[in-house]
Amino acid sequence: MSIRNLDRLFKPRSVAVIGASEQAQRIGTRVLANLAEGGFDGVIWPLNPKYDMLHGLRCYPRVAALPGAPDLAILCTPPATIPGLIAELGARGCRAAIVMTAGLGALKGGGGRSLRQAMLDAAKPHLLRILGPGSVGLLVPALGLNASFAHIGAGAGKLAFVSQSGALGTAVLDWASLRGIGFSKFVAMGEGADIDFGDLLDYLAADNDTSAILLCLEQVSGARKFMSAGRLAARGKPVIVLKVGRDREGDADAVFDAAIRRAGMLRVHSTEDLFDAVETLARARGQRGERLAVMTNGGGLGLIAADALLAGGAQLAPLSAATAERLRQMAAPAANPLDLLADAPVERYAGAVAALLGEPQADALLFLHAPTAMVPSLRIAEAVAPLLQAAGKNVLSCWLGGSAVAAARQLFAGAGLPTYDTPEKAVHGFLQIAQYRRNQDLLMEVPAQLPAAPERAAARAVVAAALAAGRRELSEMDSQAVLAAYGIPLAATRVVADVEGALAAAAAIGYPVALKASAAALGRRADVGGVVLDLEDADMLRAAAGAMRDRLKRLRPDLAGTGFVVQQMARRPEAQELAIGVHNDAVFGPVIVFGQGGLAAEVAADRAVGLPPLNMVLARDMVGRTRVARLLAGFGQRAPADLEAIGRTLVQVAELVADLAELAELSINPLLADAAGVLALDAHIRLAPPRPACAMAIRPYPQELEQTVAWQGGSVLLRPIRPEDAPQHLAFFNALDPDDVRLRFFSAMRELPPAQLARLTQIDYDRAMAFIATRAGADGQPETLGVVRAVADPDNFSAEFAIVVRSDLKGKGLGLVLFQKLVDYFRSRGTAELSGEALSENGGVQHLVRRFGGEVLPRDEAGTVGLRLELQGTRPRLC
Structure with missing residues (x-):
């Protein structure tokens, strides 16, 4: 729903407990005790007609008898009472409830509805928010609020x-x-x-x-x-x-x-x-790589850490010549893991720590220590903790042992240094940092340009024709036609009815060719001899076709009269066989699967899963998560495969998924990949009734919002911003006058940091929108002329906007065009208002808002004004 009224749940001033009791084993008894004893300084109202007082508090017989509307109500009563109580509470003015009663979904109420649905229907007119049913409750310790039966x-x-x-x-x-x-x-x-x-x-x-x-x-x-x-x-x-x-x-x-x-x-x-x-x-501090330096006073500890690191897919950092020399000068071994031995003096610890912290090839340091009789652990901790605390890279530590290292461990914890009980846990912490960084990078990295726009109309025509004919399984040629419309390279293929047709197709394609049985009902054709490769001439083709017919007649008499597929023979001896598939997940909708292909695909179980839409950054991440990625990188005398071509294919498949709501399953197997690029040999597509627009877990680029408008005697394209727009968006920022930057960002920014650039170009189309005005520049490349953006709150009540036009184009009406686009969009999605904030001196945006019928409002903060525009029937005044 939204976050509406959740403040009443987490910051109530009054709480009513309906079903409060003093009987042991009753939920209401425990809830009231927790509330009363937790230190909550708000009002507590027990409700139960059987009692006058409970827990020293006046008890009320019913909701109507309460002194006022409770901010939060906790319901611990039988299932049949819940819908009526919710309706009564909503009418009284309560806006948040915790329903601890369970099992409402399995019980029916009036009209055949489940009690759960009746409860929701009762709450809806009042925007009363419900936690549960079947909830144990919630705690807000800072407020002393224990609204639970924990x-x-x-x-x-x-x-x-x-x-x-x-x-x-x-x-x-x-x-x-x-x-x-x-x-x-x-x-x-x-x-x-x-x-x-x-x-x-x-x-x-x-x-x-x-x-x-x-x-x-x-x-x-x-x-x-x-x-x-x-x-x-x-x-x-x-x-x-x-x-x-x-x-x-x-x-x-x-x-x-x-x-x-x-x-x-x-x-x-x-x-x-x-x-x-x-x-x-x-x-954790910022960390770019996954190379770890390990320092210990016992070789076994270092080996344990190295083993755990290897198992987690990370690596030990190589030591530079400069670091190795520094270590040798202090009589320490130049190795990683670095074993200082049990008798190392405190000074050697400090020197080794300084050397490893200065190692440019190490992204983090793990400090391992076991207690010895020679040097007290606390002395070592006191010497190295300041160095580690001031480090510019991540430091993890493990003080292995009990009472002998307790003080050292406590000193490290007090210094803000992550401290673990075992080397394996410490390495696991490092791996968590690495994985979290990778996941964050997927939010922040700027992808490369998209492949060329697909021929969407052609693909839709193929799908429409199949559905009109009552076919859910696309033929091989239709499947290839859909892939071709999205720019996916395919081997030349013909589907024919008989041997003579196969001979004619081979002559047109050119030998050598592959011959396959065309019946989709065969399943895996190779299992019944339905595939023959490397046919060099007509005689070989004729013989292979005859033998294939005989095999099918014997093994699958129902398909004995099937036709043939003749395909250009792809002789690419260094190519890896890959597979790309699409299927629908019950929760997250369409998903894309990538991995090893060919006959070994099912046995190898080497695959990575991604959610569409994809861009090149996400596609490369998918490829990198498979074992076959190591083969694609090249080995021996074999050249690396064209990873960009593989990534483009994944992006093209993701676009296909977003565009064709009828797509239920897709399989490309094998997809050959080598240094020359990719080539799809087999494709299969299955259709289903169109999925709803919200079925995709992430809203794809809303192509339908693209619009070409006339402006200044020419035309500009208004469209949603894409992550791939980052380079031209950076150029757009650099073309702004310093004063325009200050008016837009409320500060004198001289450059746009990469993280902020990513946030401006990588938006969630489900809750935000940014429209750019773009056209081809003097060099023929697209340039950004202006941008307007807004982010809606989770309730879709208000969307906060900002707008900026390139400094040399101000005063030419482009801001009016962009703002109209934004207004029309947010009105269409039901947003109640656009709001914003501007510096008082920014007369341009104030004039723009007033022109659309909006308001400029005073604010408490000096030098700023508020902007507000209702989105019901707003149109700009043209003069």
Whole structure:
């Protein structure tokens, strides 16, 4: 739904407990006790007609008897009472409720509706937000609010924890209490009938009391909302996800992995990892590479760390000649792992730490230490902690042991240095930093230019014709026609009815050719001898066709009269066989699978999953996550494959998925890849009824919003911004006068940092929009002339906008054209208003807003004004 009224849930001034009791084992008894004993300084109203007083508080018989409308109501009553109570609370003015009662979905109420649906219907007219049903409740420790029936409370902290499972949530409370971990918010979501993960991510992303968000989930509903909220939250703070209930086949789990990676979040696989990741990421510095330097006072510890590093896919950092010489001068071995031995003096520790911190080829340092009788651990910690604390790179540590290293471990923890119990845990922390960085890079990197625009009309015509004929399986030629429309290279192919047709097709294509049986019902043709390769001439082709007919007559008499496929023989001895597939996931919609192809594909199980849409950065990431990527990089005398061509093919497939809502399955196998590029040999497409527009987890580029308009005696293209627009957007920024930069960004920025450039060009089309005006420049390349953008709040009530036109084009009406485009778009999506902020001296944008019928409003902050435009019937005044 939205974040509307969630403040009533997390910051209530009054709480009503409906179903409060004093009977042991009743949920209402425990909830009231937790509220009363937790230190909440708001008003608590117990409700139960059986009591006059409960827990020293006046008890009310019904909602109507309350002194006022509670900000938050907690319902612990039988299922049949819930819809009526929600309706009564909503009418009274309550806007948030926790429904602890479970099982509403399985029970029917009036009109045949489930009690769960009746509850939602009762809440809707009042915008009353519901946590649950089946929720254990929530805690906000800083407010003393324990609105739960958990057996234990929580300390205050900066972590927000959200769990679908109440049992897991209460277990985590226990676990965290033993370790002194506190929370800003602790939420047991229950069934999530109304308030779901997307709502909570949106709320917590803007919560100043929360520095990291932890999610424990079993399943996701509303994939697009979840992805949109997750991507926004992950740009501002770490979001760490533990999913329980893994898919036995692994397919759905691989899709979930891809979604978390794409959103810039980090997935972990145990409760312990969940909190270790917070410890690690909260103290992590920026890190670009994945090369680790290891320093220890025991060779065995170093080997354990190296083994764990290798198993995690990272590497030890090579030491430069300069670092090796520094180490030799202090009588330390020039090796990584660096073993200082048990008797090393404190001075050698400090010198070695300084040397490894200065090593340019090491991206992070792991400090391992076991206690010895020669040098007290605390003395070593006191000597090296200041050096490590001041380091410009990530430092992880492990003080292995018990009481002998407890003081040293405590000193490191107090210095803000991540400290672990074992070398394996320390290496795992480093790997978490590396994976989190990779996921964040997918949000921030600027991709290369897109391939040429596809021939969408041609592909749609093929699909429309097949559906009109009642066919869900495209023929081989139709499948190839669709791929060809998207620029995917294909081997020349003909489908024929008989041997004579095969001979004519081969003559047209040119020998050598491959011959295949054409019946789609055959399945894997090679299994029944339905594929013959390297046919050099007509005699070989005629003999092969006759033998194939005989085999089919014997093995598949129902298909004995099938035709043939004649295909250009691709003689590319150094090519790797790859496969690209598309299928629909039940939660995240269409997904793309890439990996090894050919007959070995099923056995090798070497594949990476990605969510469309893709760009070249995302496509390269998919390729890099497969084992076959090592072969594609070249080996021995074999040249590297054209990775750009592979990436383009993945992007083209992703565009095809976005454009063709009827696509149910696609398979390209094999796709040959070598230094000369790629070539698709086999393709299969299956159709289904069109999926809804929201089925894709990430909204693709909205091509339908492109519009060519007349301007200044010529024309410009107005279209949504794309990540690939980054180079021309940077040129656009550089062409702005310093004063225009200051008016737009409220500061005298001299350059646009890469991270901000990525944020400006990589937008979530589901909640934001940026339109650019573009045309071909003097050099024939596209140039950006102006941009207008707005980001809608999660309720879609208000969208905050900004606009800027290239300085040399001001005063020519381009801002009017761009702003009209923005107004029309946000009005069409039901947004109530556009709002903004401007410097008082920025008369241009104030005049623009007034021209559209908007308001310029005073603000408390000196030198600024507010801008507001209602989006109902607004049109610019032309004079």
